[in-house]
Amino acid sequence: MKKNLSKIVLLASLIVGLSSYTSNAQTVTKSEDLDMDGKTDNIVLTVEKDAFFGQLYKSISINGKSFDLSQYNANKFSVLDINSKDKQKEIVFTSMGEDSIGDAYIFTYKNKNLEKIGNLSVKGGDLQVNTKLNRVEIQKYTNFASDYVQYYEKYTIENGKLKNITPDEKNLFSEPHPKKILKYKMSKSLNTFSDAKMKKAGETVKPGEIITILAFNTKADYFKIKTSSGKIGYVPIVITDKEINGGSIKALKQYEKDYNQNNPFEVANIQFN
């Protein structure tokens, strides 16, 4: 009995010694069939702090083969399947902030190698897989007038690489759950164009009329709106030097000069979609 007890004490001291020796290294383990060959792959992420230089060493080991990831500003990983039709899964390597993730580095495991297929800037947004459309969607924020609104950036996988398929014209909505449409009452008249190239004049919105903002295009600088009579109109915008939460406010070009004194939008109401 006494002999057994001393064995246990010895074993316990060994475990303590071992854990204090490796306390600088943190590991996360996951089992997934990454290359879809029917066999589970063993993934271990190791983040190790160099006690002398304070640098972080990061590596991912898959089935015992190690890949150095020290160059990436990231410390967490997850496994996604962006396209369920291709024979690859994706490893998303990210840094975790207070309430959101920062940059994301996307890898895939092919022919026993870790291959980078793209980078994503997720800062302040939310990364999710749209399993119906086989793509990654990142919720992003932008500003106009005095509002903070959202749109999606979209990525698919093409020839094994991540491809940005976000159109220049992006649909806008307000707070995400549930999606809300953006309705505004004009305090001044608004000239619209009936085409996105701003060649043909469209309806003129009267003061007091309610419009819906459907989309924005920062490449061609316009808002796409719907008038109260249901007509689609295009309205040129400018990027102002005013900012909200680090993003430049977009204003109507027609009222560019008096934007600071006189905001032609008045929030009428924001209705559920």
Ligand SMILES: [Ca+2]
């Ligand atoms: Ca496998």
